[in-house]
Amino acid sequence: MEEGKICNKVGLIESGLMKCVFHKHGDEIIFEFAFENNFISDYYSFVTDTPSAKEIKCIEDTTVYVITKDRLNKLGRSHPFIEGISRQMNEKLFLRMHDRLKSFLLDTASERYMKLMSERSDLVQRIPQYLIASYLNVKPETISRIRKKNTL
Amino acid sequence: MEEGKICNKVGLIESGLMKCVFHKHGDEIIFEFAFENNFISDYYSFVTDTPSAKEIKCIEDTTVYVITKDRLNKLGRSHPFIEGISRQMNEKLFLRMHDRLKSFLLDTASERYMKLMSERSDLVQRIPQYLIASYLNVKPETISRIRKKNTL
DNA sequence: GTAATTCGTTGACCTTGATCAATAAAGACG
DNA sequence: CGTCTTTATTGATCAAGGTCAACGAATTAC
16 A cells, blocks of 8 residues: 555455554654554545555565455445444544544653553564554654663 | 543533543643534543543533433434444544544644644634643643744 | 733743664574 | 674754743733
């Protein structure tokens, strides 16, 4: 998935690890990670039919099953339960965005890192620190310093 | 709506202006504003059935129509179109959270203020500056300085 | 009309995290 | 094994925005 195109697909990751990023002055800012059994898409662009501000790339070798919006809509007509899934999906995404926003509103860099450590240790294990830094919207040096402080 | 209680209602504002806030060390951090024809709720608590981390208060004298979750569910059974509204609502809230998060990930305080000025001038007109500051997660002094720089 | 609040502005100084540069580990690969 | 490349750590310095305090303007209360 490239920046600037309207995202008209959703992927389901069978194996591997992907990232979805914004660009800011040429740096990547991580919007989200996704791995096995996660959906991956620029759902914002998908829903609004506007050009994507994000790019989606692999971090590890990855196998993804992709379905287009068209195909999904057709499926929806013959299998009405898909509407329900879609509602749940919207809800889940809302909750996720909300949590992340809340963390930016209320927590310091250090608190965000600590929470990520305890709540998503799977991610922190698997993903290099400089990507974690980007996800928390801080520089890798800052993560390094936070770690130092909290192991003294 | 008080912090700590599970939010099991949604309000529709007929007239007036409300705010929904987090608390951080005794200060209010504005999560959102809502006015005429807007829904107001701690939808996060509503959906997850967990105690609210927010408080909802009036900024102006306000008239609100309130419906409980129970009542809404019952209505949903007799009027299936409500399921559709609920999906749209989730979607809209996702998009809103996304935009706000994106702004925190990519923009400076000054850029966030400028965007708010151009995109939500209705709010900026109507709401005292110190509340706008809180919504943008900066101090009132900072808004004051941003304004100064941009009128010189 | 004057006092008392409340909100916005300004200045001096401080803190958090960014930037830049150097170095150290840790993997990848011949 | 040693070399090359990528990631992590550390130090020195800088900038954005926060904090604290003073002052003004505007609104409300009496």
